[in-house]
Amino acid sequence: MPSKDSKSKRRAKRSKPKYRTAETADRHELYQLSVQAPEVDGPFFRKFFKRYAGRPPVVLREDFCGTAYLSCHWVAQHREHRAIGVDLDGPTLDWGRRNNLATLLDDEQRRRIQLIQHDVLDVRTEPCDVIAALNFSYSFFMTRDSLRAYLANCRASLAADGLLFLDAWGGYETQEELEEEREVEDFVYVWDQHRFDPITYQSECRIHFRFKDGSEQRNAFKYFWRQWTLPELQELMTEAGFHDVHVLWEGTDKKTGEGNGKYRRAARGDADPGWIAYVVGSAAAR
Numbered sequence: 001m002p003s004k005d006s007k008s009k010r011r012a013k014r015s016k017p018k019y020r021t022a023e024t025a026d027r028h029e030l031y032q033l034s035v036q037a038p039e040v041d042g043p044f045f046r047k048f049f050k051r052y053a054g055r056p057p058v059v060l061r062e063d064f065c066g067t068a069y070l071s072c073h074w075v076a077q078h079r080e081h082r083a084i085g086v087d088l089d090g091p092t093l094d095w096g097r098r099n100n101l102a103t104l105l106d107d108e109q110r111r112r113i114q115l116i117q118h119d120v121l122d123v124r125t126e127p128c129d130v131i132a133a134l135n136f137s138y139s140f141f142m143t144r145d146s147l148r149a150y151l152a153n154c155r156a157s158l159a160a161d162g163l164l165f166l167d168a169w170g171g172y173e174t175q176e177e178l179e180e181e182r183e184v185e186d187f188v189y190v191w192d193q194h195r196f197d198p199i200t201y202q203s204e205c206r207i208h209f210r211f212k213d214g215s216e217q218r219n220a221f222k223y224f225w226r227q228w229t230l231p232e233l234q235e236l237m238t239e240a241g242f243h244d245v246h247v248l249w250e251g252t253d254k255k256t257g258e259g260n261g262k263y264r265r266a267a268r269g270d271a272d273p274g275w276i277a278y279v280v281g282s283a284a285a286r
Contacts, residue, residue: 019186019211019212019213020185020186020187020211020212021211021212021213021215022209022211022215022216022217023215025187025209025211025217026099027209027217027220027221028066028067028092028095028096028099029099030184030187030189030209030217030220031066031067031207031220031221032067032069033184033185034182034184034187034189034209035135035189035207036069036070036134036135038069038070038072038073038074039073040261041070041073041132041134042060042070042073042074042077043077044263045057045060045130045132045165046077046078048163048248048280049129049130049163052163052282053129053161053163055161056078056080057081057129057130058080058081058082058129059081059082059083059084059126059127059128059129059130059159060074060081060082060083060084060128060129060130060131060132061083061084061085061086061125061128061130061131061132061157062074062083062084062085062086062132062134063086063087063120063131063132063133063137063138063154064086064087064120064133064134064135064137064138065085065086065087065093065096065115066087066089066092066093066096067092067093067095067096067099067100068083068085068087068093068096068097068100068101068113068115069096069100070083070132070134071083071084071085071113071115072096072100072101072104072105072109072113073104075105075109075112075113076104076105076109081112082112082113082114083112083113083114084113084114084115084116084125084126084128085113085114085115085116086115086116086118086120086123086125087115087116087117088117088118088119088120089117090117093115093117096115097115101113101115120133120150120153121146121149121150121153122153123153123157124157125157127157127158127159127160127162128157128158128159128162129158129159129161129162129163130162130163130164130165131154131157131158131162131163131164131165132164132165133154133164133165133166133167134165134166134167135167136167136168136169136225138150138166138228139223139225139226139227139228140223140224140225140226141226142202142226144232144236147228147236148236148239148240151164151236151237151239151240151242151281152240152241154240155240155241155242155281155283158283159283160283160284161282161283161284162282162283162284163280163281163282163283164237164242164280164281164283165278165279165280166233166237166278166279166280167276167277167278167279168228168230168233168276168277168278168279169227169274169275169276169277170227170229170230170274170275170277171271171272171273171274171275172273173273173274174193174196174203174227174274175196175198175203175227176193176196177193177194177195177196178192178193179191179192179193180193181210186211186212187209187210187211187212188209188210188211189207189209190207190208190209190210191205191207192205192206192207192208193205194206196227200226201226201227201228202224202225202226202227203223203224203225203226203227204222204223204224204225205222205223205225206219206221206222206223207219207220207221207222208220230247230269230277230279233279234246234247234279237279237281238281240281242281242282242283243281243282243283243284243285243286244281244282244285244286245279245280245281245282246265246279246280247265247266247267247269247277247278247279247280248263248264248265248266248277248278248279248280249263249264249265249266249269249275249277250262250263250275250276250277251263251264252270259275259276263277263278
């Protein structure tokens with residue numbers, strides 16, 4: 001599955017069951033634990049932007065933010081950080097307000113985060129230093145025109161030296177119809193590549209969660225995506241007005257042969273069966 005292991009560790013309160021079950025578990029919490037890694041993404045964006053632009057970033061916009069997990073970690077990362085989370089789904093934003101903003105942030109930090117229920121295609125925000133569209137959420141755009149329109153709106157929403165980050169996934173395994181399992185705390189995360197069409201490059205993917213008592217949350221999340229290739233993403237970002245569009249490719253651990261979590265600019269990649277990369281575009285010509 002194209003996901004990042006979350007290093008967040010949470011201890012269940014004594015009043016909670018000994019372990020999660022399909023009945024007691026919350027799918028949004030499970031998603032945050034198994035897919036997202038904001039404690040890795042936030043510092044990475046800050047470090048990369050500072051090195052690239054010559055100054056520290058302040059304003060992050062998290063598009064398709066869902067529960068605003070990354071936005072919360074961003075404002076908690078530094079006292080000057082501000083975050084804007086944009087998502088079209090009101091109930092998911094409300095969940096984030098109740099379970100993330102209310103529990104992860106203090107009053108001062110909550111004043112530095114704004115959640116907007118709006119379409120990312122035409123949302124208007126203050127100029128942002130970083131816009132991030134993660135977990136391949138932009139993949140629901142099925143045509144070049146629609147994705148280009150989204151990218152153009154990102155370009156118009158950035159500060160003069162701002163950066164857009166898209167994560168991307170690929171490799172021949174992403175075109176197979178299969179299920180992959182991974183243990184996370186007291187449950188099993190299941191990535192189901194349910195269907196792939198090689199003519200349209202459209203895919204249907206699902207997430208299931210299995211628990212120690214044998215219960216299961218089937219189809220906790222379902223996605224209908226187009227698998228965009230790295231050349232397509234780079235071309236469309238350039239067409240949308242971005243400069244110095246480039247790919248950050250993950251390095252390889254020599255001992256294990258697996259990814260080492262370190263991303264560096266690259267013009268060529270390896271023919272890995274499954275990989276995750278970033279595509280970065282600058283608002284400023286260099």
